[in-house]
Amino acid sequence: MESQDLKKLGLKATLPRLRILQLLENSLQRHKSAEDVYKELLECGEDVGLATVYRVLTQFEAAGLVIRHHFENGLSVFELNEGYHHDHLLCIRCGKIIEFIDEKIEQQQRDIVQQHGFEITDHCLYIYGICPKCQKS
């Protein structure tokens, strides 16, 4: 029962919020733009406004439920926050996204931040390239 999860965050369990959460949880494509979410909801016959999608995703982000990324094309995408940090490897041809985590890189980052006396709040590493499939075609 996801209604409970939302209420814990101080958010009413409304239909749009539940639908958006379900969509993010059950979709194969983990990374979606607001527009993607909106279109998919319409396709499912849900009557929702694009503004609401933005509002809900922003609230979810504030609540730590989702993470927002700005990939290099300038578009924002959202993904469910499953609690473990990870970085991204993206294919610029087909859009495939691979998530990875590398402890050595994480450690080096902590060292660098410390050398400069910063308090780290967030970090993101995007690697862009061409995946094996797209290299062949």
Add this chain to the structure above:
Amino acid sequence: MESQDLKKLGLKATLPRLRILQLLENSLQRHKSAEDVYKELLECGEDVGLATVYRVLTQFEAAGLVIRHHFENGLSVFELNEGYHHDHLLCIRCGKIIEFIDEKIEQQQRDIVQQHGFEITDHCLYIYGICPKCQKS
């Protein structure tokens, strides 16, 4: 004589292009949005259009003269491409940007890309935090 540099790239050495290039080369603040560039040119008494700034920066990017970044606020900033790759450490309070390069991180990235069979085209690492000065105030 920078006109030559532009001509080599197949770009006519026009006034707006020269001015924008100079601005990027001579400014202390290496990272600027299109709007920043536009305003600074106007302040210098240059009569230039914002559209031209965007066009020129985009051409410069295509020519490899500048690099475009999309920081997490969603704004694009441009910096002169001085030929050496580097990553960025940013203060979310005061906007300070520190450039760094860490060979271990670079090596780990190459390993990861290779493990997944990708051909790397680009990569960027942004670390966000609070700088020493802003921690005190």
Add this chain to the structure above:
DNA sequence: ATGTATGCAAAACATTTGCACCTGG
């Protein structure tokens, strides 16, 4: 001279906001 680049205004996008209506607890 002539093809390219520019400035301006309008268009195109992505995202946010105001407001009257609706809904969950």
Add this chain to the structure above:
DNA sequence: CCAGGTGCAAATGTTTTGCATACAT
């Protein structure tokens, strides 16, 4: 019932485009 949430349309901020004019070669 009523605070908070929603849909719609309008506003915003950024970036792009169309077009007549101006400029570099």
